[in-house]
Amino acid sequence: MVTELARAREIAAAVADPELPALTIGELGMVRDVTETADGIEVAITPTYNGCPAMGMIALAIEATLLEAGFSRVAVRIVREPAWTTDWIGAQAREKLRAAGIAPPAPRTAGCLAPAALACPRCGSAETEEIAPFGATACKSLWRCRACREPFEHFKCH
Amino acid sequence: MSATIPVAETPLVRFLLGRADDALILGHRLSEWTGHAPILEEELALANIGLDLIGQARALYAFAAEAEGAGHDEDDYAYLRDEGQFRNLLIAERPRGDFADTMVRQALYAIYAEMFWQAASQSTQRELAGFAAKAAKEMAYHVRHAGTWVVRLGDGTAESHARAQAALDRIAPYLDEMFDAEDPSLAGIVPDVPALRPGWDGAVRALLEEAKLSLPDVPFPQRGGRAGRHGETLGHLLATFQHLHRSHPGATW
Numbered sequence: 001m002v003t004e005l006a007r008a009r010e011i012a013a014a015v016a017d018p019e020l021p022a023l024t025i026g027e028l029g030m031v032r033d034v035t036e037t038a039d040g041i042e043v044a045i046t047p048t049y050n051g052c053p054a055m056g057m058i059a060l061a062i063e064a065t066l067l068e069a070g071f072s073r074v075a076v077r078i079v080r081e082p083a084w085t086t087d088w089i090g091a092q093a094r095e096k097l098r099a100a101g102i103a104p105p106a107p108r109t110a111g112c113l114a115p116a117a118l119a120c121p122r123c124g125s126a127e128t129e130e131i132a133p134f135g136a137t138a139c140k141s142l143w144r145c146r147a148c149r150e151p152f153e154h155f156k157c158h
Numbered sequence: 159m160s161a162t163i164p165v166a167e168t169p170l171v172r173f174l175l176g177r178a179d180d181a182l183i184l185g186h187r188l189s190e191w192t193g194h195a196p197i198l199e200e201e202l203a204l205a206n207i208g209l210d211l212i213g214q215a216r217a218l219y220a221f222a223a224e225a226e227g228a229g230h231d232e233d234d235y236a237y238l239r240d241e242g243q244f245r246n247l248l249i250a251e252r253p254r255g256d257f258a259d260t261m262v263r264q265a266l267y268a269i270y271a272e273m274f275w276q277a278a279s280q281s282t283q284r285e286l287a288g289f290a291a292k293a294a295k296e297m298a299y300h301v302r303h304a305g306t307w308v309v310r311l312g313d314g315t316a317e318s319h320a321r322a323q324a325a326l327d328r329i330a331p332y333l334d335e336m337f338d339a340e341d342p343s344l345a346g347i348v349p350d351v352p353a354l355r356p357g358w359d360g361a362v363r364a365l366l367e368e369a370k371l372s373l374p375d376v377p378f379p380q381r382g383g384r385a386g387r388h389g390e391t392l393g394h395l396l397a398t399f400q401h402l403h404r405s406h407p408g409a410t411w
Binding site: 052081135136137158 | 199206207209210211212213214217279284287288289293295296298302306
């Protein structure tokens with residue numbers, strides 16, 4: 001039998017990221033902890049970026065989803081330590097990113113800031129080049145593939 | 159609530175406000191490019207870099223609010239302090255100028271800020287350390303972007319070189335202030351700021367060499383931002399920035 005806390009954890013982790021709707025906040029590695037306190041359910045999340053404008057929306061979505069699922073009191077706490085890293089994005093989530101046309105981040109190394117070439121998420125070719133280091137959001141850069149001629153986004157390592 | 163707020167500035171509160179103000183004011187300067195950047199990709203980059211900085215400011219104001227314990231929030235600090243209460247470095251408030259001014263300032267500041275936050279990620283205060291680790295990664299992307307432009311402009315055409323060198327000459331008097339020490343009572347929480355200088359000098363020397371630019375001698379370095387002594391330009395920025403909030407208290411849309 002699933003405990004109420006485990007159910008809350010599952011529901012919180014399944015909330016979609018507003019800027020990457022293909023992924024859940026659980027898959028992105030943002031959910032630190034779900035606990036039961038005297039004040040109800042507390043969900044601790046780590047922001048992917050200090051200035052992530054989606055944090056407010058994510059917190060609201062967690063609260064709304066849990067309230068809808070029957071939990072009466074819900075609080076969201078922001079935890080900044082340890083800092084989030086793209087290394088916390090799971091393997092399955094990386095595949096989902098690729099399927100959504102976004103080249104997933106490389107493992108965090110010294111050189112990952114400026115990758116020389118990325119595999120095109122559409123055709124797999126390594127004949128790609130960076131167009132702009134910032135895209136529609138700060139966490140992505142813009143690339144194009146010289147083989148299939150398609151532009152694509154890259155989730156930068158962080 | 160449109161009246162100026164008093165802030166009880168302990169050394170920690172003053173430090174946090176200083177760093178938050180650096181990020182807010184510089185972020186605002188970058189936001190001024192929205193709709194005016196030379197190409198679409200730059201529009202996105204400058205807005206995103208500004209967003210990173212304003213995001214950093216928000217988190218730092220939240221830390222300051224907790225440290226002050228007077229019930230203030232990020233909006234109170236941003237909108238309801240007067241010019242003399244702002245603790246930002248003078249380099250942050252300099253006008254955005256032309257594209258060379260913006261990129262030269264951004265590179266010199268970002269190289270500094272990446273080193274500062276990297277060092278601050280060892281802070282004994284854990285939430286600040288986590289924030290700093292994240293901020294350092296953000297700054298690394300700013301360094302790369304602005305640094306690339308400094309080289310392109312400096313080692314570009316005669317016109318772009320002259321304008322990049324003029325930008326460097328204009329910002330040079332505001333560099334020393336970045337390395338002024340923080341209050342000694344904050345040792346452990348806050349890094350040893352003067353100790354960052356040799357590393358910054360080396361990184362900047364390498365960048366400027368590649369860009370074929372040279373740092374001028376500065377007979378009279380300017381400082382005073384941390385003490386609230388600002389140039390004329392900050393007042394104008396704040397008038398734009400704070401006007402709506404102060405004229406229409408509590409307005410939402």
